[in-house]
Amino acid sequence: MTSDHVDARQNIHVVRQHAEVAEINHGSVTGYSDRYAARVGTRGVRLAWPATIFISAFIEVAFPGRKAGWVVDLLALAAVMATGMALLARTPTPPTSPHGQQSARDSTARGTDQPRTASGEPGVVWTRPGLANQLGNGKQASSPRPPTPVHRQPSRLEYAAVPVFGRGARAHSFPWLTPSRTVPNGIAADRAQVGGLALRAASIVGPGHRCEEPVVPRQDAYRISRDSRNRFALVAVADGLSSGKQSELGANTAVSSAVSLLRDEIEKGVHPKTVDIRWLYSTIAEGMNQQAANRRLSSRDIDAVMIAAVVETPAYDGADAFAWLSWIGDVSAWLLLPNSDVWKFVAGDRKDDSDEMSSNAVTGTLPGTPERVETMAMRVPPGAALALVSDGVGDALASIEAANRYFARAWASPPSATAFLNDVSYDAERFIDDRTAVVVWNDRA
Numbered sequence: 001m002t003s004d005h006v007d008a009r010q011n012i013h014v015v016r017q018h019a020e021v022a023e024i025n026h027g028s029v030t031g032y033s034d035r036y037a038a039r040v041g042t043r044g045v046r047l048a049w050p051a052t053i054f055i056s057a058f059i060e061v062a063f064p065g066r067k068a069g070w071v072v073d074l075l076a077l078a079a080v081m082a083t084g085m086a087l088l089a090r091t092p093t094p095p096t097s098p099h100g101q102q103s104a105r106d107s108t109a110r111g112t113d114q115p116r117t118a119s120g121e122p123g124v125v126w127t128r129p130g131l132a133n134q135l136g137n138g139k140q141a142s143s144p145r146p147p148t149p150v151h152r153q154p155s156r157l158e159y160a161a162v163p164v165f166g167r168g169a170r171a172h173s174f175p176w177l178t179p180s181r182t183v184p185n186g187i188a189a190d191r192a193q194v195g196g197l198a199l200r201a202a203s204i205v206g207p208g209h210r211c212e213e214p215v216v217p218r219q220d221a222y223r224i225s226r227d228s229r230n231r232f233a234l235v236a237v238a239d240g241l242s243s244g245k246q247s248e249l250g251a252n253t254a255v256s257s258a259v260s261l262l263r264d265e266i267e268k269g270v271h272p273k274t275v276d277i278r279w280l281y282s283t284i285a286e287g288m289n290q291q292a293a294n295r296r297l298s299s300r301d302i303d304a305v306m307i308a309a310v311v312e313t314p315a316y317d318g319a320d321a322f323a324w325l326s327w328i329g330d331v332s333a334w335l336l337l338p339n340s341d342v343w344k345f346v347a348g349d350r351k352d353d354s355d356e357m358s359s360n361a362v363t364g365t366l367p368g369t370p371e372r373v374e375t376m377a378m379r380v381p382p383g384a385a386l387a388l389v390s391d392g393v394g395d396a397l398a399s400i401e402a403a404n405r406y407f408a409r410a411w412a413s414p415p416s417a418t419a420f421l422n423d424v425s426y427d428a429e430r431f432i433d434d435r436t437a438v439v440v441w442n443d444r445a
Contacts, residue, residue, distance in 0.1 A: 163410075165396070165403050165428040172427040174211035183217030184248055186210065191417040194226045194233040195313030196444035197321060198414040201235075201437070202421040206392060208432030216242075219304075220390045220436040221251040223259040227266045231313055234259045235438050238306040239331055239390040241365065246295070250302030253291050254366050257284045258308045272310035272324045277375050281328065285367035292367075303365045305329020307348055307388050311380065314444040321380040321442040325388075328364040328373045332394040338383035341408050343397050346386075347376050350398065385411060385441045392435025393424065400428060414441050 162172075176186070186205040193199070201222050209216035219240030226233055236255040240247025261283060265275050284306075292302050307327035314321045325333055325347050332348030349363050364372030380386050389397070396403040403426065410423050424437050 162422055163403070163406055163426040165400050165406075165426065167429050168427040169207055169429050169432050171207035171211045171432050174207070176210045177213070177215045179215045179217050184221070184252060186218050187421070188218075188222070189417050189421040190224055191414075191420075192224055192226075192233075193443075195230050196317075196442065197233045197311055197313050198441040198443040199224055199233060199235070200411075200414055200417060200420040200439050202417075202424040203390075203436035204421070204425050204434070206432050206434040207427075209434060217248045218434055219244075219248045219251055220392065220434040221248070221255045222436050222438050223255040224438060225259045225263055227263055232266055232272065233311045233313065233440060234262050234309075235311065235388055235440065236306060236308040237331055237388045237390055237436050237438055238304045238366075239329070239392075239434070239436070241303040241305070243300070244303045245301040246297060247302055247304055249291060249295070249297075250288055250304035250366065251306075253288045253302070254284055254304050254306045255308075257287045258306065262308065262310055266310070272312070273377060275310075275324075277326045277373055278371065281326070281366065281370035281373040285370040288367040299367050303368060305331050305349075305365055307331040307333060309333070309386070309388055309440075311386065311440050314382070314442055317444045318382050319444060320382070321440075321444075322377065323380055323386055323440075324375070324377050326373055326375045328366060328370070330363075330391050330394075332389055332391075332397075334387045334389065334394070334397055335378075335380070336385040336387070336408055336411065337381065342404050343387065343408055345398065346378060347374075348394070350394075380440070380442045382442050382444055385439050387411070387437055387439045389438075390434065390436040392431070392433040393437045395433075396426065396428060396431055396435075400431075403428065411439055414439075414443070 178186075188201075188203045190201040191199065201224050203218065203220045203222055205216075205218035205220075209218070219242065220238065221240075222235070222237045224233070224235050236258040238251035238254045240249075240251040244250060258280070261280055262272070262275065266272065288302055288304075289299055292299055305328055307325065309323050309325045311321055311323045327333070327348050330349045332350065333346050334343040335346045336343050364370075378386075387393075397407065398404075407423065410419070415423070420437075420439075424435050426435075
């Protein structure tokens with residue numbers, strides 16, 4: 001390539017840069033002219049207001065037919081002028097930015113689009129820096145910086161509102177997917193007061209079930225209720241086995257049946273401590289088998305584990321609350337005493353942690369082995385809390401010290417329902433199962 005060709009291409013490049021600067025300057029001059037016209041127009045409106053009001057007031061007080069004295073005329077003129085100045089003070093002024101740039105509203109009115117971020121706020125307009133200073137020196141202008149993208153993947157910081165223990169699970173920040181069939185909601189939460197007992201409940205589908213195909217529904221379930229005299233709180237938590245095709249059906253059937261049957265017995269005058277628990281769990285299993293048969297499923301397709309409790313409200317301030325628990329499988333109950341900084345395991349089946357590996361084997365299931373139900377009775381002191389949880393929460397309490405102590409602080413007293421749900425939605429590495437918790441506080445401290 002000859003030097004003439006090189007000079008010619010450089011000249012063309014310089015001409016193009018001059019054209020760009022001319023276009024930018026033209027836009028700046030046009031914008032300045034528009035802003036000046038808008039400013040002059042606004043000033044004219046502001047001057048027209050007092051002139052019109054003054055003339056109107058003068059006509060009003062100088063009308064020949066009036067008989068009022070000059071004092072009344074002056075008062076009338078002052079009143080009209082005050083009204084006019086009040087209206088004048090409310091006249092809006094077109095907003096401008098600190099450097100004389102048009103506001104986003106001006107730009108919208110002129111049909112120009114302002115780049116916006118994902119939150120809808122005006123974005124940054126990227127220009128070519130130092131273009132005017134580089135013209136004529138043979139240097140090529142720098143490349144424009146790309147604008148902020150409007151659509152983006154949510155970052156880990158946006159999930160920082162939930163408690164995070166350790167590095168957290170990658171699946172926790174993935175988009176939520178929904179199953180292709182009708183299933184229970186992915187999130188459930190409740191709060192209630194039964195006499196001197198405060199209740200909070202929350203259940204959420206685990207990160208490992210919601211982030212990839214095939215999407216698995218929430219297999220945990222809970223129910224809370226009371227008797228008609230408001231003397232007993234009734235609680236049940238169930239966890240459907242992952243091996244079941246529709247274990248969410250089994251979990252929901254189990255907790256609904258448990259609470260309904262316990263309430264029926266109490267309404268008949270049967271005290272919770274005398275309820276035949278083996279009969280209770282056998283009846284629950286029969287109902288689950290019937291639900292499976294109605295949908296042409298086997299009992300293994302709806303396998304679940306469950307823990308249930310009847311908690312008697314304290315008779316007076318400072319009295320203990322009594323609780324009667326029954327369970328089958330790897331669900332658990334935990335107790336938080338007043339002024340304690342840790343939750344203590346009190347009931348349920350704990351997983352085998354031998355050889356540093358947790359086993360998912362369970363000792364019994366519904367509807368398969370209802371005869372393996374276990375029971376216990378306990379006291380809940382004033383100011384203490386009793387938690388019934390699925391393994392999504394129980395495993396964290398048992399194996400993550402920071403999580404146990406965090407929940408001890410957060411649940412030392414009844415939180416709001418939204419805060420409780422937020423806590424149950426915690427993020428921890430390798431903890432991607434569904435999680436459910438129902439906590440009952442003896443609120444008569």
